Amino acid sequence: MIHAENIYFKYYKEYVLKNINFSVKNGEIFGIIGKTGSGKSTLVNILSGLVKPDEGTVFIDGKNIFNKKESGNLLSKKISTVFQHPEKQLFNKCIYDDIAFSMKNQNIPEDIIKKNITEVCKFLNISDDILNSSPFCISGGEKRKCALACALVTKPKILILDEPTSGLDAYTANKFLNYIKEYHNKEKSTIIFTSNSVGNFAYLCDKILILDNGEEKILDKPENIFKKCKELGFSAPNIWQIISIINSKGYNIPEKTSTISEMQENIWKLIKEKEVENKCKI
Amino acid sequence: MQNLTFGKYISGNSSIHKIDPRIKIMASILLFSFIFSAKNLVSLTFVFFALLGTVLLSSIKLSRFLKSLKFILIFTSITSFINLIFEVYTMNKSIFDVKYNIVANSFITLLKLFSLILISSVIMYTTSPAGISAAISSLLSPFKYLGLNTEEIAITITISMRFLPILLSEAKNMILIQKSRGVSIEEKSIILKAKALLFISVPVFVLSLKKAHELAEAMESRCYNVNSQRTKYKILKLKREDLVAIIYIFAIILGVILCNKIKI
Amino acid sequence: MIKVENIIKFKNVSYQKPSFFGVQKSKYILKNINLNIKKGEFVCVMGANGCGKSTLAKHFNGLLLPSQGDVIICGKNTKNDKDNLEIKKNVGMIFQNPESQIVACTVEEEIAFGMENLCFSREKMGKNIKKVLQDVNLAGHEKASTFSLSCGEKQRLAIASVLAMQPKILILDEPTSMLDDKSKGQIFDIILKLNKEKGITIVLITHFINEAVYSDRTVIMNNGSMAAFGDTEDIISDINLLKNNNLVPPESACVLDFLKNKGYNVDSKAFSNESCAEQIFKILGSIK
Numbered sequence: 001m002i003h004a005e006n007i008y009f010k011y012y013k014e015y016v017l018k019n020i021n022f023s024v025k026n027g028e029i030f031g032i033i034g035k036t037g038s039g040k041s042t043l044v045n046i047l048s049g050l051v052k053p054d055e056g057t058v059f060i061d062g063k064n065i066f067n068k069k070e071s072g073n074l075l076s077k078k079i080s081t082v083f084q085h086p087e088k089q090l091f092n093k094c095i096y097d098d099i100a101f102s103m104k105n106q107n108i109p110e111d112i113i114k115k116n117i118t119e120v121c122k123f124l125n126i127s128d129d130i131l132n133s134s135p136f137c138i139s140g141g142e143k144r145k146c147a148l149a150c151a152l153v154t155k156p157k158i159l160i161l162d163e164p165t166s167g168l169d170a171y172t173a174n175k176f177l178n179y180i181k182e183y184h185n186k187e188k189s190t191i192i193f194t195s196n197s198v199g200n201f202a203y204l205c206d207k208i209l210i211l212d213n214g215e216e217k218i219l220d221k222p223e224n225i226f227k228k229c230k231e232l233g234f235s236a237p238n239i240w241q242i243i244s245i246i247n248s249k250g251y252n253i254p255e256k257t258s259t260i261s262e263m264q265e266n267i268w269k270l271i272k273e274k275e276v277e278n279k280c281k282i
Numbered sequence: 283m284q285n286l287t288f289g290k291y292i293s294g295n296s297s298i299h300k301i302d303p304r305i306k307i308m309a310s311i312l313l314f315s316f317i318f319s320a321k322n323l324v325s326l327t328f329v330f331f332a333l334l335g336t337v338l339l340s341s342i343k344l345s346r347f348l349k350s351l352k353f354i355l356i357f358t359s360i361t362s363f364i365n366l367i368f369e370v371y372t373m374n375k376s377i378f379d380v381k382y383n384i385v386a387n388s389f390i391t392l393l394k395l396f397s398l399i400l401i402s403s404v405i406m407y408t409t410s411p412a413g414i415s416a417a418i419s420s421l422l423s424p425f426k427y428l429g430l431n432t433e434e435i436a437i438t439i440t441i442s443m444r445f446l447p448i449l450l451s452e453a454k455n456m457i458l459i460q461k462s463r464g465v466s467i468e469e470k471s472i473i474l475k476a477k478a479l480l481f482i483s484v485p486v487f488v489l490s491l492k493k494a495h496e497l498a499e500a501m502e503s504r505c506y507n508v509n510s511q512r513t514k515y516k517i518l519k520l521k522r523e524d525l526v527a528i529i530y531i532f533a534i535i536l537g538v539i540l541c542n543k544i545k546i
Numbered sequence: 547m548i549k550v551e552n553i554i555k556f557k558n559v560s561y562q563k564p565s566f567f568g569v570q571k572s573k574y575i576l577k578n579i580n581l582n583i584k585k586g587e588f589v590c591v592m593g594a595n596g597c598g599k600s601t602l603a604k605h606f607n608g609l610l611l612p613s614q615g616d617v618i619i620c621g622k623n624t625k626n627d628k629d630n631l632e633i634k635k636n637v638g639m640i641f642q643n644p645e646s647q648i649v650a651c652t653v654e655e656e657i658a659f660g661m662e663n664l665c666f667s668r669e670k671m672g673k674n675i676k677k678v679l680q681d682v683n684l685a686g687h688e689k690a691s692t693f694s695l696s697c698g699e700k701q702r703l704a705i706a707s708v709l710a711m712q713p714k715i716l717i718l719d720e721p722t723s724m725l726d727d728k729s730k731g732q733i734f735d736i737i738l739k740l741n742k743e744k745g746i747t748i749v750l751i752t753h754f755i756n757e758a759v760y761s762d763r764t765v766i767m768n769n770g771s772m773a774a775f776g777d778t779e780d781i782i783s784d785i786n787l788l789k790n791n792n793l794v795p796p797e798s799a800c801v802l803d804f805l806k807n808k809g810y811n812v813d814s815k816a817f818s819n820e821s822c823a824e825q826i827f828k829i830l831g832s833i834k
Contacts, residue, residue: 035726036697050458081462088452089459091485105464136488139596150463167642167723169595169753170794196726235727238756238797238819245823251830260797264804267826274833293691411651437649444651447693496646500704503607503639504660504711505631513665515658515672 001025002047002158002190006056009042009214016042017053017214024190026157029204031222032194033234034211040194041084043211044162047192048081060158080156084163086147090135095126098135099149120153124179141172148176152183159183160192165201177201198226198234203258210234223255239263246270291410298340298408302524303417306409309531310401316538317397323386325541326393332534333400342407347400354395362388411443412516420518434508441497449490456482456489553715553747554583554606559615561601575601577770579615583749583763585714588741590758590778591751593767594792599751600642602767603719606749607637620714635664638708642720644700653679653695654688656703660711671710678706682736698729705736715747716740722754730754755796758782759817766791783814798822805829 007020017039024030034040045051047058049065057064060079063071083089092098096117103113121131124145130138135146144164151159161180165173181204184191193201202208208225210217210232217232218225226244229236236244243253243263253266293299313329320326337347365388409417419436426432457467460481467478561576575598583589593599604610605617608624620636622629641647650656654675661671679685682702687695695703701721708716718737722730734757740746750761758764764781766774768791774781781787785803788795795803802814802825812825 035728045458048462050461079462083455083459083462088485088489089456089463091481091488102463141595169593169792170755171594171792174794198727233728241819242798242801242823242826245820246826249827260800263797264801267801267805268808271829271833274830278833412655440650440655444649444692448645493646496641496643497649499604499609500639500641500647501649501659503609503634503637504708505634505663506659507631507663510663511665512662513667513671515655515662515668517668 001059001061002192003059004043004047004056005059007043007046007053007058008055009039009046009051009053011042015214017046020056020216022209022216022219024192024207026190027184027188028206029184029191030193031202031205031208032192032211033198033202033208033225034194034196035233036196037213038211039214040196040211041162044081044083044160044192044194048079048160050081078154078157080151080154080159082148082151082159082161082164084166086150087135087140087143089150090143090146093134094132095135095138095146096131098146099131099153102150102154116153116155117149120149123152123183124149141168144168144172144176145179148179155187156189158190158192162194163196164193165195165199174200177204180204198229198236200237200239200258202226202237226255290406292342292346292407293410294341294408296339296341296408297523298336298404300521300523301408301527302518302520303409303413304420304518305520305524305527305531306405307414307417307421309527310405312531312535313401314398316535317394317401320394320538320542322542322544323390323393324544325538326390326397328537328541329397329534330393330400332537333397333404336404337400340404340408342404346407347403350399350403351396354399355392358388358392358395362391412440415439415443416516416518431508433512437506445490445493445497448493449486452489453482453486456486551585552582553585553620554581554749555616555618556581556605557616557618559605559612559617561605561610562613574613575770576605576612579772581765581772581775583747585747586741586745587763588738588748588750588761590761590764591749591767592753592755592758592764592793594753597767597792598770599767600719603639603717603749603751606715606717607639608633609639635711636713637715637717638711638713640701640704640708640716640718640721642723644697644704644724647704648692648700651692652688653684653690653692653703656692657707657710660707664711674710674712678709681709681740682706683732696729698725698732701725701729701733702736705733709740713746715749717749717751719751720753721750722752722757730757734760753793755782755794759796766793768792779815782817801826 002024004020004022007017008015009017020043032040032043042051046053049058052066057066059065060071065071090098092101099117099120100113103116117131120126126142126145126149130142130146135143138146148164159180164180165176168176177200180191183189193205195201202222202225205222207219208222209219210225212232218228226236226240239257239260240255243255243257243266246253246267247255251270253270257263257266317326317329320329337344415436418439419432422430422432422435460466460478465478465481467475467482469475469478556579559576559579560574562574563572565572579602591599591602601610605612605624606619608617608619608630611625617624619633622633624630624633648656649659657675657678658671661674666674675688676685679687682705684699684702684706692700692703705721716737721737722733725733737748737750738760741748750757752758758778759782761778763776764774764778765772766781766787773791774787782796783799783803785795785800796817798817798819798821799814801822802812802816805812805825806814810829812829813821816822816825
């Protein structure tokens with residue numbers, strides 16, 4: 001379990017994060033949503049153990065990650081972070097070297113490195129051609145997948161992603177989120193996302209935290225967050241918006257509907273129910 | 283690293299802020315040369331207090347200057363102490379003689395460095411990047427006749443002022459990113475430290491090339507051409523206040539020359 | 547009938563990256579593009595990542611020249627060197643990353659940059675600066691530092707600096723992709739205003755379908771070729787066309803298409819969430 005306690009962080013005398021408190025259970029998917037400049041990236045750096053907060057700390061399974069005696073080396077904490085626009089971290093001669101980079105720095109033997117890379121590339125559909133190419137010669141979408149591979153290759157227990165779909169088109173973004181969902185289903189790891197809009201990934205989350213100007217605004221389940229989206233200045237997912245307009249007239253489509261096919265099915269059910277109702281009346 | 287703040291502009295409305303940036307740059311060059319040529323404690327003390335007066339006129343908090351001065355104080359104390367040990371043990375002089383000279387020399391060095399830092403800080407804190415770029419461009423304009431493309435230099439300075447903070451922040455990010463991949467500049471071994479620096483600087487260099495390309499496209503799309511004529515929106519004009527500043531600077535220089543003649 | 551002229555013409559345009567040292571020719575990034583855009587139109591270019599949208603965008607103002615075919619802007623061919631400046635003046639371009647477009651350290655200098663390149667007089671520059679800041683809702687921010695602006699404000703500043711050059715055409719390459727929802731909305735309102743009130747021809751490159759719905763016509767790109775070019779309403783309601791080109795149709799269009807296939811009489815072009823719900827209410831209300 002990850003527990004963030006009383007986190008405060010100053011940047012040149014201004015508070016960027018104030019009084020952040022939340023817990024994420026093992027295996028949960030946690031979303032952090034906030035506009036640009038609300039402190040999301042700073043919070044990601046703190047949760048990854050890379051930057052120490054001015055006050056407060058982060059506990060993972062009861063151990064303070066900023067206390068070396070309690071929690072040991074950073075990488076042994078099994079946290080992997082995918083930063084915003086992760087393509088910029090790729091710089092080695094070929095993608096294979098970039099993916100192997102963090103394992104090499106941990107002095108893991110070559111044969112285990114090769115095994116892990118083969119496994120992760122199979123999972124993410126990264127072809128051998130791409131493994132042998134230079135990171136500067138492949139497309140943006142592929143680069144992002146490779147950056148994800150760099151994070152997943154160490155089989156982290158906790159995966160933190162800072163705006164993972166920023167700059168991607170809807171189709172590539174959906175594919176990317178699917179990989180993360182599949183990884184979560186397979187390894188039951190804890191996942192923390194950040195984003196600057198509510199969007200469709202919100203349906204994946206067990207809990208969502210909304211940050212505003214470095215402060216916690218709301219911490220709740222996605223369905224409850226969608227209701228408050230308008231007053232918070234975000235757009236709720238379109239599926240939820242359509243369903244809530246229909247439900248406002250007294251109908252009862254389940255709010256947990258999260259995919260287009262579910263929505264089509266539920267609307268079809270609603271129409272058929274009404275037809276049956278009318279037939280009974282006659 | 284965060285305490286070396288003497289590169290940032292603080293906007294304000296003091297009389298120092300209002301002085302033409304060309305005057306400030308010329309003044310700093312003149313004062314630098316006179317400070318280096320100052321021979322005794324009296325002239326240096328005079329310059330230091332004159333500059334302190336300028337600092338007070340700029341209405342910028344003294345604490346900002348003190349932070350960068352603290353670093354120099356520590357540095358000078360260490361070098362003076364090393365110098366003292368060196369002279370006592372290798373030159374076999376009497377401790378009393380050595381002590382007096384060492385103290386006097388250290389003080390002179392300290393005052394020189396303090397004065398240089400005060401001048402640069404006052405200029406940097408009170409002159410906007412745009413002002414500095416316009417001033418350099420204006421001061422270099424006579425060289426146009428020698429074939430120097432002063433416009434290009436001005437744009438280069440403007441773009442550097444604009445992009446240096448951005449590249450610094452990218453470098454800070456990259457340090458964290460590579461730290462998460464097991465490479466840290468905080469390593470004790472020099473080889474590992476050097477490796478870490480390489481793994482940080484290569485991606486940042488690539489990023490800066492990419493930004494440069496994007497910026498070039500944006501500038502070209504807005505009809506920028508290195509060799510074409512351009513008009514200027516902001517033109518620097520000397521004002522009455524600038525005359526007062528010129529007189530003040532010459533007064534300091536005169537003071538230094540007179541104090542140099544005083545023998546202790 | 548008044549014939550509205552075509553202000554932008556792409557004739558069989560193909561583009562491949564110039565090869566180094568004449569060694570091997572790289573693949574074609576653009577293949578046989580034919581476009582005719584009328585004055586005052588709002589055209590959207592959509593496509594998945596890597597389909598050549600940005601490369602196409604750079605052909606509109608002559609940043610890139612076609613390997614084959616011609617690009618004619620306001621009657622002038624981009625391949626003619628002497629028309630280069632005239633074309634760049636008429637075609638303003640906004641890029642995806644606001645940070646990499648801003649040259650100066652203050653707002654007014656940034657806006658003045660383009661006008662200085664065109665040798666405008668100082669009085670004209672002063673007037674234009676005030677006007678464009680008003681247009682992008684940044685009035686009064688002349689002396690602000692460009693470092694202190696938010697991402698959305700930076701992008702609005704980029705639009706203002708291009709508007710100050712009084713272009714007839716505006717090309718926007720994914721201008722909102724790095725912004726949050728509120729800023730996206732603000733930028734988009736400005737774009738619509740410029741098109742409807744000032745008659746500026748807009749070519750918007752985006753992968754956000756909810757922005758594309760406001761355009762007059764849409765181009766769909768796939769792997770460097772034009773997969774479709776037609777009225778936006780027709781294109782967006784064609785679910786299969788969008789899916790085949792790696793685009794995600796709007797949820798409302800998917801639902802309406804589903805109901806249409808089940809035999810119900812729905813307006814498949816009711817793209818907004820509210821109008822989609824209205825169509826569903828119509829069906830439920832008509833059940834008797």
